[in-house]
Amino acid sequence: MDYTMEDTQNSALDALEASKLNTSGQRNETQSVTKRLQAELMQLMIQPSPGISAFPDADGNLLSWTATITGPTETPYEGLNLKLTFAFPNNYPYSAPTVLFKTPIYHPNVDFSGRICLDILKDKWSAVYNVQSVLLSLQSLLGEPNNASPLNAQAAELWDSDQEEFKRHVLARHRDLDDD
């Protein structure tokens, strides 16, 4: 455990070094992504939105983040901490990040491996979106699933028919990832 941690630290430093030296074209591209992500992070830090949070992973290249959404009140997810991963492509923000739920979640638009069906993460992606807007969309998706195109049909059905049962499913599936 300790060793791996040390490894990631080292590589993080290297990456830092590399990004500082900034010497090749390949890096230049990464550089602009990094810059954008850094700006987004800054924005998240300066103006935090309640219930959402995101931070880069410790690997140091800023291209993978972990985000946390706290389940909105008056939804079946109330009070639950839901973790997601963001993987940013090299040409971000011109392509959408890959967003997955890490926390097991029972939701009409999320399948059992955490994949999300959300238009702005697919064909409706635009460069004006950012981490914050994606997280806010997901937060609202928790309260208002799009049952027209479900990934989890049972959940979609249950959502419409039996909210109590739905919530039971949600809680049964939920598992806190906090202290792994």
Add this chain to the structure above:
Amino acid sequence: MLSTAPLNVGRRRVFGSVFSPASLEARPPFASSFNHDQTPFASFQSNGSSSTVETGSQATALSPGQQEPPADGEGWDRAWSAATAFLSVPNRGFAPIYESRETDGSEILKDWNRLSPPSKETGEALAYLTAAAQNTRPSPGATEPTDLFSWYGDEIRRHFLMNLRGGLYELLRTSENGSLLRTIVDCLQLARRIYLAPIVHWLLPLLPTADQGRVLTQLQRGFHTVVSYSLPWSEISKILAEELAQESLVILGIDTLFEESNSDESSQDGMDVDRQYSVSYEEWKQETTEAQAHMMTEGEQENVTMARDRLLAFLNGLQLVGLGGDKAQKVFAGVMNIMMTEFVRAAYTGKWETPTTATQHLRHWIENVFARLAVQVLAIIHTPSLGNQASGALDVSFGDVEKWQEMGIARLGALRTSELFDVIVEWPASSGAVEDLRHFTTHPAARAYVTQSFIAILNQRLLHPGASTVEILQLYISIIRAFHLLDPKGVLLDRIARPIRRYLRDRDDTVKVIVSGLLAEPHAADKQALPSSGDTLVELSTELAKAHQLSLQSNTSELDWDDMNWVPDPVDAAPDYRKSKSSDVIDSLISLFESKETFVKELQALLGDRLLQKREDFDQEMSVLELLKVRFGDSALQACEVMLKDISDSRRVDSSVRKDQGLSKPPARMHSKRPAQVQIPQLHAKILSRFFWPEIQDQEFKVPDEIAYLQHRYSTGFESLKSSRKLTWRNGLGQVTVELELGDRSFIDEVSTWQATVIYAFQSDQDDATKTISDLASELNMAAVLVRSACLFWVSKRILTEVHRDTFRVLEYLPTEDEQQGGAEAGSGVEGPGSPSADTANAAAAAEAAAAEAAKETAEAAAMEKMNLYWQFIVGMLTNQGAMPLQRIVMMLKIVVPGGFPFSNEELREFLAGMVSKRKLEIVSGGNYKLVH
């Protein structure tokens, strides 16, 4: 049957392993009859001489039959015994040889019966036996060495081992003096003469000329073998090396160099002696080219010539007695190797002037001095197998000399590399050394060597916390320049600079130093002798102006098709090596940081400070900004430009506002019959566009009513002038000229606004009013620390006095010394200072400390402000990534916080501890911090 009694068994075994036992023991039978091994000297003498005569007569009888094969064993035996008796070497031990080693040896030769011609009979016996040997017929005795020469070879060996070996061994073991080897060689030479004299004189003429050489060589080789067997080479080589080193130091002129450097200045008078011959680099450099050519070849000094003769003679002897050959060559090579290093070190250490001719000098020296000695020496101690060496053939080819020259250059390069750090410290006075180095860095291995060893030195001497950032930057600038000269393509610099740049990035104050250097007054640099002496890099501002001019001249781009000087990148360039205008110091420094933003931000802060000063003009700042715009582009420096524009605009606005509001009365000097009619002070303002200015730390307080009134009027005036704008007063910034009239003195000085405000509060009251800090703080709405700082400032100016702790009173009349004492006692809260001057000094120090404290407090407040932002980062980090140890938090912060995380691990630990006590964090297992939900 030969008695080898004196040799003990052990020795015999050793001999036996080297020499075939037969050759030692299978002596001709006749020899035993002489029995010389055991005969004491005296008796042998008589015995030997008598028998010589006797056998000689017998040989005569035989002589007629000498042509015939020695079928008649009798005759042959007689001849043999006569000849061997004549030739045998008397056993007189080592002592006589040792004692007469200094003489020419004729005496001992005579004494030992080596020169006296053989009697007629003996001569005939010799002739007979020689002829017999010529016929090379096996003798009747078959296995026995019937050849007289072989016998004599054995005789030499026997005698040497019995008489000389022990003595030489003893000599080698006991004596320590320097000329030991000479003594040994002398002894051996004498011995050699003793052995060979009769052969050369009497025996060889009997042989046909063709055989003479062969026989002699054979005997000599036998002698050499036994000599080199008897003397342990490991010890011989040691003293031989010493001997060679001693002489060659003189011959190669290295000793003079040492002397020169030791008595550098003191013996300046002696220098006018016309020394044509000198290997000194200093002197060589001063000569004309023509004189240089002759300098080392002609006019050799006497002691050098003597040393040379001595050495050559010595080596001759060495070669003669068989200690020469390839073994000696090896020793010689080792010595010469050391000599070259010594010479390079002695001749060039610390000689860094430009233009440099060190390489030419070194080549010249190697060709004319070093190689000359090598040729001379090698001609003597050649390998014996090349016995037929023609005198014309040199052992040293021209290629060898060139190789040596290359070696010399490499040594010089190594020397310069080791000196490189000091060279760069001395830059630019030391550019010659770098030019020398250029000759060395011609192949990748050498270049790698230079960079590696230099980086090692850098890490050791420069990149440590003890060196100030200014020093490091200063040196970095020198390195850039030096390496640009060394390697114009900048590949070496690229490699060297990496660790420096990495290190500089980790320094907090790097940007600050660079920016303040850029903004420094170049004129100040001219006045100062040492630009780097202060804590600013004044050099940078000069460089900035200069570099700009250069960049106007040459517009070098990669795709300059007409560039006739284009060369490809060197092979050892790093993969991500980027061609840069590496000599451009400013560019290198600015590019230290990934983004220009940190740089621009720092520039803004510094510019802000400077622009708020009360000065006539800001030309310097303007020109620097213009120059920087060339590098950064207009947009990056927009804010700075606005700042400058603010200042110049506000001058105009200021005058018009003041005119409109009637504020600019004829200079109203405060001839205050105080407090009755205080005239209206003058108020000037600088109007800043807040958005473009950096965060300005400001202390809030209430300004005196008069000032507030003026401010109000000024604001009105400004708002009427620029209708959509509004003025916010920054009371903490600015300067006030204060005039104080006290009971016995008046005081004028320029102070800061808050200091003025505090003293103003004292004025408005009656005489000898006392005020406490808390009073003032609430009255002025000012931070207590700041009030205290201001009060202490005035105490230091001897305007106020602290009667009790935190209670101050105007010092209307300066106390006499007695009063001072009394006052000190009365004010029991204050310690009684010894004298007024000490009092003032103390007060000044206290004021400074208080001011520093106040500044620190505001800075801390600002830092806490920033910490809140970092706290958001930490919350985000811990929310998403789970619990983390301190190390990792720091590391992540360093990565993700734009502009870097300015706090140390300890500071963060303290901050986090505070958060833990506020129950926002908890520490879980493994020292990990975790958010409390």
